[in-house]
Structures are given as C-alpha cells and as structure tokens.
Amino acid sequence: MLHLRVVSPADRTEDVVALLREHRGATHLVLFRGAALDPAGDVVEADVAREAADEVLSRLCELGVDRDGGVTLEQIDTALSDAADLAEERAPGEGADAVVWEELVARTGEESRLNATFLAFLTIACLLAAVGVVTDSPVTIVGAMVVGPEFGPLAALAVGLVRRRWDLVRRAALALAVGFPVAVLVTAAGTWVGGLTGLFDASVIAGDGHQVDFVYEVGPWSLVVAVLAGAAGMLSMTSAKSAALVGVFISVTTVPAAGYIGVAAVLGDWGRVLGSAGQLAVNLVGIVVAAAAVLLLRHGPGRHVRRPLPRG
Template sequence: MRLVQVLIPEGKQESVLTALDAQGIDYAVFDEVGRGDFEAMVQFPVPPSGVETILETLTDAGIQEHSYTIVLPTETVVSQRLSALTERFPGLRISREELYARAQDLAPANSTFFAFLILSTIIATTGLLLDSAATIIGAMVVAPLMGPAISASVGTILDDQRMASRGVTLQVTGLLAAIATAAIMGWLLQETILIPPDLDIRTIPQVAERTSPNFLSLFLALGSGLAGALSIMRGAGSALVGVAIAVALIPPAATSGLGLAFGLPGVAIAAAVLVLVNLLAINLSALILFYLSGFKPLDAGKFEGVKASVFSRIVVIAIGIAVLSIVLGAVTWTTFQAQSYEQQTKTELQQQFTQADLRGVELVRTTVDYEPADILLGNEPEVNVLIGISRDQTVPPDLAQQFDDHLTEQLGQDVAVRVGFIEEQVSEEEPPNPHLGGLRGVQGSPSGLRYYS
C-alpha cells in the first residue's frame, strides 16, 4: 500500500477532490499555511498498481510538475475500506514515477561506482587465481553493476536520455576499468612470489570456465536481466539479483585482464566476448520486460516516438547478440564434439580389452587430449593409454598402432596413440579387480614404466 500526499495549487482544490471522488478514493484534506502557492494538501492510501492511474487523473485535474506529489510506502494500513481499492487495482507493478525514482537511487555517484567496481575486480581476480568460487561470489556482493544496467533500460522506456546515456556509459567504462584493473594486478603479481613463475592460468578451472563461453552463459545473462527488472518493479531481492548480474560480468572481465597480463590473447578475447554477450543480454532482457509491463514516458505525448526508439534499440542489441552467438555456437559445438569423442574413445578401448579377455593385462587409465580449439584448428586427438601388465607378459610391438587403426576405423578420425605400461605383481590370495580405478598389488617404479607410440 502507498500513501500519496499532494499539495493542491491555488484554485485547483475543487477539481482535484472531484477527480478523487470519481475514482472512489478516500482522502483527507488539510489547509496549507505555507508560502501561499498552495491552498491545501490532500493525502490518501492506494495500492501500488493504482498510483500511476490516480496520478494521471490528478494531472488532468490540474496538478502539474511544479506542485509537490509525494508517494510513501506504508508499513501497515488497518481498514476494512481498502478491500474495494485492492480489487480495483490488482497486481504488484509500481508506478512509472516510483520506477524512475528507484532507478535514480540505484545508479551511484561516479566516484562511488568506480571505487566499488575496482575493489570488486581486485577481489574477483584474487578468487580466480586462487580458484576459489567463494571468493568470487564475495566479490560480486561489492560490485555495483545492477544500477547502471537497470537505469539504462528505465531511461530508455521513460524517455530520459540523460539517465539512459549515463547507464550505458557507466556499464561500458566500468567493464573496461575492470579489465584494466585485472591486467595491472596480474602484471604486478607476476613480479612477486605470490604466484608460481611458470603458472599457466588456462589450467585454473575458474579461469577456464570463462574462456569457453557457450549458450548456457547466455541464459545466465538473460535470466539476470529479467530478475533485475522484476526485482525493481516488485521491490524485492534487488541486492541478491545484483550479485547475479555481477557474476555474469565481473569474473569474465577479470579473466580478460589476466589474459592480457599473462600474454595470452586467446584467453583475453574469449573472456571479452563473454563479457560483451552478457552485457547485451542483460540490457535486452530488462528492456523487453519493462516494455511489456506497460511503462510509458512521463510525458504521454512522447509515447509513439519512444516506442519506435525502444524497438530500434531492441533490434540493434538482438543483432549484436546474434553475431556474437556465432562464437558461442562454435564453442558449444566444438565442446560437445570433443567431449563426445573422449567418451567414445574410452568406450571403444574398454570394449576392446573386455573382448580380448587377456590374463595378466589390465587397462588402468585412458586419457584423451582433445580441446575445442583442436577441432577448429584441425589438430589430431592424442590418446594416452596406461596398461598394467605382468612382468613375464610379452608386449606386442605394434600395440599402439593397433589401437590407432581400431579408433580410426570406428570413429572415422585420425588419431595419435601413446601406450604406457606398468609392470605389476599380483598376490595369489587376491587377484586383480578390473573394476577398480587402478592396480591392486602393483609395484611400480620409473624403470617399470615403458611407453610405445
């Protein structure tokens, strides 16, 4: 429920009260004894979804922008007379005036915004290097990116170009600042003992997650944008939604900066693409939801022009996402192909060993070195096979080539196979169990490990 207080200009009291009576609003009127510009103040309760309608009615009755209209959230209203109003104004959507005020509150001052953004990036970069998901999530609580993302869409819908431009500017410059901060931090850390001198950041799972963007990343960004818009319209959970928006933007921006710092352009570009896709998706989903919710400009006469502007912006953002989705599609497809090949290779080799039923020979482990980038570059998969074999067992000299020929025939792709052997000793009381992940009773040493390729 909202409590609306309106100062009535001189000569407008009768028309204002008549308009409220026509709407079935219960109100209280107080004489105004201020400077003389207003003759009375009227206040009345109304559900959130009815504020916009009532204010439009009061505008037609003579309440202009130079008057004072205050909308206050109420903790509790005790009255049996409110049921009729609640039935008349169902729903939870706030008025465009409240939406505008909330969007302004969400966009902090520039100094505050960049201070929190840089601190968030520093924490997130530390979390990436430590491979700590908890640290990264903690950094997202600090990140102030929800405000600019929402204010850009609100400014577009309500035809406030200044708010929209500031929201877009803060998002773009903020993410560029995040990339630069992570790059500087990564470069400085390389000169210290805090990280190993030969560290390959591509092997860190939290970094690798941001360098292989696929369509699932797009769903995260779209969901975050919708949740952000919904939380503002309903006034619930905005802090937690801000974390979700930051998760889609800050970690990949920090990853891109680390790629620059460590001289890995592939990492920097892949993470930057993820940042850009997520940024566009968040703005697109929020803009569409605000439009579908029926918000119109504060000046009703500008609705048609704003409608065309919103549609054009939606089309431009959608085209940008579609172009960048080519990259997401390529990564998604190649990742699926690489993982499918790995699974098929392991299955084929396991079946070959099972059918052979060789005594004293055990398939210990199979690994496949085949990345999405290898598919795009046309590189052959590399298969490493580790076999446990008795000391007196004879090893076929062309075993690696046999595996190569079998996999090439079954999977239809050239492959490079490398076979390693571990000499084993097995006690008579407890024979080896082929279902275990390794060897029972194995005595291995560097001299007992042989490779054939």
C-alpha cells in the same frame, strides 16, 4: 499500499482532492490548507493501492503539480484498515503485477548515476574477482558478483529504451562506459603490483581445469543465463520483491569477466582476454534485452512521459 503526498498550488488543490476522492484505488484522504511553505501551497495526502498508483500519478502530472508543487510516494508495510482493503479490491489488477512507472524511473535513475560510490563498488567487485581468479576460488567470484552494482545501470537502460527516456539511457550508458574500463584498469594495476611483489605469476591461470574457467568460457548458456537473470531482475524491481535480486547478482558473470580481463591482460593471455570480453558483452546485452522485453510484455511503454532527470 503506497502513501501519496502532494504539495499542490492552491489553485489546483480542489482538482487534486476531487481526483483522489473519486478514484476507487485511493483512500485515507487528508488535506492541510496552506501547510506547504516551499513551494507554497496545500498538502494533500492519501493512501493508494499499488495497482492504481500509475494512473493516479499520470493524472496528477496532467494537472501540473509535479512542476509547480511536488509528488512523493512511500511504501506502506502494514495498513490495518477496511477502507484500505476496499481500495485494493476496487483497484484493477494485482499489486504484485503493477508497474509504477515513475517509481521505476526514479529508482533506476538514481542507481545509474556515475559517481564515486558506483565506481568504488564496481572497482572493489572487480578486484575481488581478480583475487578469485588468481586463487581459483569460486566463492570469492560469487562474492564479487554480489558486490557489483552494474545491474542498476543495466535496468536503467532497459527502462529508458522502453519509455524512450533518452536522458536515462545516456546516464546509464555513461556509467557503464566509464565504470567498467576504470575498474578493469585498476584491477590490471593491482595484478601488476601483485606479480611484481611475487604474490603470483602467469602460471596461476595457465592451462585448463581451473574451477573459475567458466568466467571466460563464453557460449550459448552464457546468453541463456543472462536473459533469465535480466528477466528475473526486472520482475523483482517492478514487483518490489527485492530479495530476488541477490539471485540475479550471483547468476551472471559481468563483474568476474571484467576482473578476468584485467588479470589476463597483465599476464599476457590474450585469448582469455577476448573470451572474458565476449562473456562481458553477452551478459550486458542479454540482461538489457530481457529486462526491456519483460517491461514491454507486462505493461507496454506506460502512460505519462516525465521531463528529463535532474543533473547530478
């Protein structure tokens, strides 16, 4: 179940109440007259079955309460109520299969912002990957995979393409287009400093037989893994089963490939630079295509198209 709160202009409150009262997936309806101060209006609350939330949100947006008031959703972990059980039974479909589009757009939009936090996590992840490369440590590579924040913008790209939310596509593309070059440059600088201080030299990546060579060895299986990871990641996001995202993070080699680019470039191994760049490109494209395909196969492009995301 999801908890819905609507700040409604007084002249639309009766329509909001009628909508929630009549919808078979809504229950626990509460009305507070004149409770909202900014924006002014009434507050209407209800609990909504997840599989009914997308339809309810679309109809609320048709009433314009998202523009002149406000709509918020919160996850309910536990609901002890026969009325809630009945609402979930009456709502069409299964909650785990439901895509709440506005929730998905808001979540991916937030995770795709180009800000200091995103850049810091991506840079740290690439630096960890670089340490894993020069020490030939798969464990450190896996740690870099988990730290990397790149799945947020990749998911946002998929959602934006399916929903035709070009503002979301631009935001996610900017985060990736700026974030990876910055992280690679910082990693290259760290590699140069490490070589200058004698921590390692070019011999650390020379030859074959290293445990981390899979990072730059791009091939058909790279695409297969990226597609499966992208599909699993989007299924996790749309079904609110976030635990599966950890498996996604440690399946793809986006961050390790970016980290290897920085190391190999400084040490002059341009073959491995190209191989790592290919690995990075295959993973990015495979994840986005698979995630978009999952959205299309599950529920199509959705009902309601909201106005552009706020700047920031």
